[in-house]
Amino acid sequence: MTTVGLDIGGTKILGAVVEEDGTILARGKRDTAAEDPTAIVAAAADLVDELAGDGDVEAVGVAVAGFLDRERERVVFAPNVSWRGESLRADLAALVRLPVVIENDANAATWGEFVHGSAKDVDDLLFLTIGTGVGGGVVTDGQLLRGAFGMGAELGHMRVVPNGRLCGCGIHGCLEQYASGTALVRSAQHLVASGAPEAAVLANRCGGDARTLTGRDVTDAAMQGDPAAVGLLAELGRWLGEGVASLAAILDPEVVLIGGGVSQAGALLLDPAREAFTEHLTGRGFRPQARLLLAELLDDAGVVGAAALARDLVRTGR
Structure with missing residues (x-):
């Protein structure tokens, strides 16, 4: 068909x-x-x-x-x-x-992703897309989770920091303020604007104008081994892993997929996310643990x- x-x-x-x-x-x-x-x-x-x-x-x-x-x-x-x-x-x-x-x-x-991508062999899926914000969805027992009013699974707006950064949704401390591409760029721009020596590679990429720095710049620099960019991606990955651990305590997925533009960083994002997920997972060591994988279908x-x-x-x- x-x-x-x-x-x-x-x-x-x-x-x-x-x-x-x-x-x-x-x-x-x-x-x-x-x-x-x-x-x-x-x-x-x-x-x-x-x-x-x-x-x-x-x-x-x-x-x-x-x-x-x-x-x-x-x-x-x-x-x-x-x-x-x-x-x-x-x-x-x-x-x-x-x-x-x-x-x-x-x-x-x-x-x-559930039908044709990285999760086609499971019934319970948590999917997060890491781009400008943090989006995602949930499949449980083979069915999309939509909620009582059809507006469920707004995963990026789970509150992770009380009185934290103001989100575009109007709430303070949402996950996407710490684990999104926008958050990655914000941190990189602050680093470049500080004039710190470790920001030299990123500063060169934007000609010294931190306002023009992009997420692609940070990812490319990290993939080429720049320690500062690697550290920024690791920080984002840790936030992501902690958020996934909280979601897993509620949803208990078999697979967690990470997609979106920032996922192109691969292991530079996924490894620290896996580490933080394991560290913060409720009952770790005494329960099966979800696999964290990269999404397959991309755009x-x-x-x-x-x-x-x-x-x-x-x-x-x-």
């Missing part, structure tokens, strides 16, 4: 035609008119038409960067798109004349997961 997966973000709409085994047959992209909900739906429908062509596409799955209602009919709120109670599922289905399913983008990516996880959810919709009606 062939389905289309879309991933609608604040600046672009990514799309793909996906086979039953997760193989991507075709790709497409449109810009997101973030201030015009009607234009977004029209662009998404146009992309579906382009991707479907004369092919045998049976349904469309849409990954959305926002909060959805429990029934997966409406986008209740999206921070980077002017969606407020938008009936996305019905509006898009009316244009493409195909069954449509919508899902939070982090949940869709989690489902992609394709959202569209592949959305397409897989569309396939489920056709087969089960939900």
Whole structure:
């Protein structure tokens, strides 16, 4: 069965035609008119038409960067798109004349990894994406965790530091303020701005202007052996591992996947995360311990997961 997966973000709409085994047959992209909900739906429908062509596409799955209602009919709120109670599922289905399913983008990516990625051999999964923020999702007993109101698994907004850094969500001390790509860049910029000798490599990368330093700069420097950059990634990894230990005490996953842009650092991030996870895990030494692995699908996880959810919709009606 062939389905289309879309991933609608604040600046672009990514799309793909996906086979039953997760193989991507075709790709497409449109810009997101973030201030015009009607234009977004029209662009998404146009992309579906382009991707479907004369092919045998049976349904469309849409990954959305926002909060959805429990029934997966409406986008209740999206921070980077002017969606407020938008009936996305019905509006898009009316244009493409195909069954449509919508899902939070982090949940869709989690489902992609669960069905076709690094976690396809397990039933209980915790997935964290480390990028600008910290996103993620949970699969328990083979089912996505959505919560009573459809807004569960906001993993990056677990509070880890009372009265800590102010988060964009309005709460102080969220995990993503310490374990995200944004947190990594903030720490690196502070180091460069301090003029410390150990920041010389990073300072050279940004020409001495700490404001232009990027997460890619830090990761590249670390992968080339710069001790300061390695230390910054290790600090982020420790925060991540501690957060995962708290989540594991509640969810008891078999596998914890780490994805997102910062995960490209590989062992430089994963090794300190594993160490901190083991150190802070409740009952360590007397219980099975989840495996911490890197995600496999990378930027394709959202569209592949959305397409897989569309396939489920056709087969089960939900």
